[in-house]
Amino acid sequence: MIPAWLVTVPTTALLFLFYVTFYHDMEFAMWMYRPDIVDANGRVRDLQELGRHFRDGYDFIVVGAGTAGCVVANRLSEVKGWKVLLLEAGRDETVVGEVPAMMTTYQTTTTDWMYKTEPDPGYCRGIDDGRCIWRSGKVLGGTSTMSAMVYTRGNKRDYDKWKCMGNDGWSYKDVLPYFKKSEDMRIDGLRDSPYHGIGGYVTLEEYRYYSPLIKYLFKGIEELGYTLRDINGESQNGFMHSYGTLRNGFRCSTAKAFLRPVRDRPNLDVSLESHVESVIIDPLSKTAGEVVFVKRGYRYHVSVHKEVIISAGVINSPQILMLSGVGPAKHLKELGIYPVISDLKVGDNLQDNICASGIVYTVDAPVGTTLLNFLSFSGLSDMLFNSNGTLMGIPAAHGVGFQSSSIADSPDYPDIKHYLAPMAENTEGGVIFKYMNRFTDSFYNKVYKPIAFKDSFMTWSCLMRPKSRGYLRLRSRNSTLHPMIYPKYMTHPDDVKVLVEAARFSGKLSKTFALRKIGAKLNPNKFLGCEHLEMMSDEYLECSLRTYLMSLWQFAGTCKMGPATDPDAVVDPRLRVYGVRGLRVADASIMPNIITGGTYAPCIMIGEKVSDMIKDDWHQHFYNQSFSG
Numbered sequence: 228m229i230p231a232w233l234v235t236v237p238t239t240a241l242l243f244l245f246y247v248t249f250y251h252d253m254e255f256a257m258w259m260y261r262p263d264i265v266d267a268n269g270r271v272r273d274l275q276e277l278g279r280h281f282r283d284g285y286d287f288i289v290v291g292a293g294t295a296g297c298v299v300a301n302r303l304s305e306v307k308g309w310k311v312l313l314l315e316a317g318r319d320e321t322v323v324g325e326v327p328a329m330m331t332t333y334q335t336t337t338t339d340w341m342y343k344t345e346p347d348p349g350y351c352r353g354i355d356d357g358r359c360i361w362r363s364g365k366v367l368g369g370t371s372t373m374s375a376m377v378y379t380r381g382n383k384r385d386y387d388k389w390k391c392m393g394n395d396g397w398s399y400k401d402v403l404p405y406f407k408k409s410e411d412m413r414i415d416g417l418r419d420s421p422y423h424g425i426g427g428y429v430t431l432e433e434y435r436y437y438s439p440l441i442k443y444l445f446k447g448i449e450e451l452g453y454t455l456r457d458i459n460g461e462s463q464n465g466f467m468h469s470y471g472t473l474r475n476g477f478r479c480s481t482a483k484a485f486l487r488p489v490r491d492r493p494n495l496d497v498s499l500e501s502h503v504e505s506v507i508i509d510p511l512s513k514t515a516g517e518v519v520f521v522k523r524g525y526r527y528h529v530s531v532h533k534e535v536i537i538s539a540g541v542i543n544s545p546q547i548l549m550l551s552g553v554g555p556a557k558h559l560k561e562l563g564i565y566p567v568i569s570d571l572k573v574g575d576n577l578q579d580n581i582c583a584s585g586i587v588y589t590v591d592a593p594v595g596t597t598l599l600n601f602l603s604f605s606g607l608s609d610m611l612f613n614s615n616g617t618l619m620g621i622p623a624a625h626g627v628g629f630q631s632s633s634i635a636d637s638p639d640y641p642d643i644k645h646y647l648a649p650m651a652e653n654t655e656g657g658v659i660f661k662y663m664n665r666f667t668d669s670f671y672n673k674v675y676k677p678i679a680f681k682d683s684f685m686t687w688s689c690l691m692r693p694k695s696r697g698y699l700r701l702r703s704r705n706s707t708l709h710p711m712i713y714p715k716y717m718t719h720p721d722d723v724k725v726l727v728e729a730a731r732f733s734g735k736l737s738k739t740f741a742l743r744k745i746g747a748k749l750n751p752n753k754f755l756g757c758e759h760l761e762m763m764s765d766e767y768l769e770c771s772l773r774t775y776l777m778s779l780w781q782f783a784g785t786c787k788m789g790p791a792t793d794p795d796a797v798v799d800p801r802l803r804v805y806g807v808r809g810l811r812v813a814d815a816s817i818m819p820n821i822i823t824g825g826t827y828a829p830c831i832m833i834g835e836k837v838s839d840m841i842k843d844d845w846h847q848h849f850y851n852q853s854f855s856g
């Protein structure tokens with residue numbers, strides 16, 4: 228452990244410098260020793276870099292090469308006769324970002340959209356300007372490229388509920404084949420499971436590094452009576468070592484999984500650094516006809532013959548729709564945008580999984596993950612030469628499991644997810660998280676600085692089915708300005724109730740024999756602004772949540788899917804935008820309710836499913852005239 232007197236501003240600056248140097252050393256070493264990971268020849272190339280021009284028109288234009296968009300572009304371009312253009316605002320994936328523990332390097336850089344919510348006194352009081360930080364990938368592969376990759380599909384009942392809301396074709400029985408279709412399960416013992424697929428594009432593996440502290444956490448979990456099981460299988464009640472979309476231990480984004488293998492298809496063009504401004508919809512026929520985007524300083528109008536599929540994510544898909552004249556009519560008129568159809572609740576129904584985190588327990592034994600033991604040169608050498616070691620894990624999410632709160636709908640429909648983390652906000656001494664989460668100095672210095680670099684654990688204990696609903700609106704007609712985001716967290720009292728219950732979980736864990744053995748102790752430093760309240764009382768926990776809550780950045784719902792009878796629906800159950808021909812949305816924004824898990828795997832499923840729907844609708848489901856894969 229580093230002595231307290233050393234924990235000063237210069238130390239943080241030096242460590243930051245070390246972090247940056249480490250990044251560049253790693254990048255250089257990977258080019259030298261791991262050309263297989265760099266994969267220079269296998270990567271997707273921008274059409275202009277290949278010396279090609281945009282065609283006169285395309286059958287399909289997919290907006291956003293993100294988690295769902297890459298799947299759609301692959302599946303549609305399977306049909307040889309279809310010309311497909313995939314437009315992405317970001318650039319290619321980085322080399323260092325392939326290393327799981329380096330996922331944070333995608334954040335707060337040009338590969339991150341770096342959204343901020345609008346200030347609200349009800350939350351994020353400990354964050355600069357009172358605005359929560361929202362992350363989302365602006366890079367090939369989208370958020371799949373910056374995510375922690377943990378594969379959790381959600382509860383069967385989530386999808387059955389979607390169906391009950393009038394979304395035919397979206398029950399669990401309907402979606403399971405699509406989860407399996409995309410999957411290449413590589414974990415022994417799960418390959419034969421009826422819940423998993425093999426041979427698909429996305430490889431699933433266990434992470435190659437779990438911190439020694441995780442053994443104690445799992446022993447504690449068993450003491451608390453939880454079962455260890457595959458939470459993507461028959462039942463979700465229980466815990467498991469996280470597994471994710473990994474290939475040979477490294478990141479497997481949807482760009483790596485779905486685009487790289489098909490990069491040479493002659494009917495698929497990929498255009499990077501192409502920021503889509505709007506879709507031009509004919510005001511008379513209400514048909515999508517052109518996509519307008521800006522690439523490297525030039526504005527392009529490219530025509531589409533069949534359909535535009537917007538897969539730009541939960542913030543940007545509604546932004547593009549509104550800029551195209553599809554959305555709440557009054558709001559659009561205020562900004563001088565002519566609404567092409569009368570009214571649609573684009574941008575409403577915003578949901579997010581938020582977590583009680585930041586409640587830290589220190590341990591006496593050196594078994595946790597601190598900055599210096601995971602960013603080590605021995606870790607670098609293990610990664611380079613053996614594809615293992617500390618850099619091959621994601622300490623924030625070594626274990627994952629579910630719990631039902633006292634107000635959950637049913638015991639087999641948990642409403643809380645816990646990530647087990649053998650690290651916490653203090654363990655890297657303010658070098659990474661303080662900066663990335665934009666903690667105010669006063670908050671960080673009061674709560675975490677006194678225990679900086681001490682081995683610790685915490686859980687991210689998250690509300691899975693929020694009842695509060697937020698919304699977003701355009702800030703301006705300028706497509707480069709981020710929309711105004713109002714998450715309205717914890718406006719429903721049940722959300723506070725569940726989160727307070729969730730926040731108690733790590734305390735229970737700390738009292739198990741396994742954790743007491745290594746001296747687990749609650750951080751005695753109370754949250755700023757909550758000092759007057761009794762430590763760990765309900766009031767204290769609510770106050771701590773309003774000071775700092777962690778978003779899992781698994782937003783959903785802003786282009787809600789629903790039947791024609793649903794006044795809030797933006798797309799129908801075949802993901803077609805109501806009132807417009809040739810326009811669909813396919814990404815996390817279509818989820819009517821957020822699911823009890825992660826949003827990454829469901830977005831792949833959504834991409835698979837909409838592709839089949841499009842093929843059905845255009846009578847092109849004949850693989851004899853297709854590229855298969």
Ligand SMILES: Cc1cc2nc3c(=O)[nH]c(=O)nc-3n(C[C@H](O)[C@H](O)[C@H](O)COP(=O)(O)OP(=O)(O)OC[C@H]3O[C@@H](n4cnc5c(N)ncnc54)[C@H](O)[C@@H]3O)c2cc1C
Binds near residue numbers: 366376502503780
């Ligand atoms: C740091 C982080 C960690 C996460 N970890 C997990 C996890 O471990 N497990 C899990 O299940 N979920 C996780 N998530 C959430 C999950 O990854 C996302 O919800 C999911 O990937 C979203 O997929 P999508 O297809 O909706 O959008 P995205 O993958 O975000 O794709 C949208 C794409 O559209 C592009 N785009 C946007 N606007 C435009 C425009 N105007 N023009 C052109 N292109 C545009 C974007 O650049 C992006 O590539 C995480 C999220 C974050 C931020």
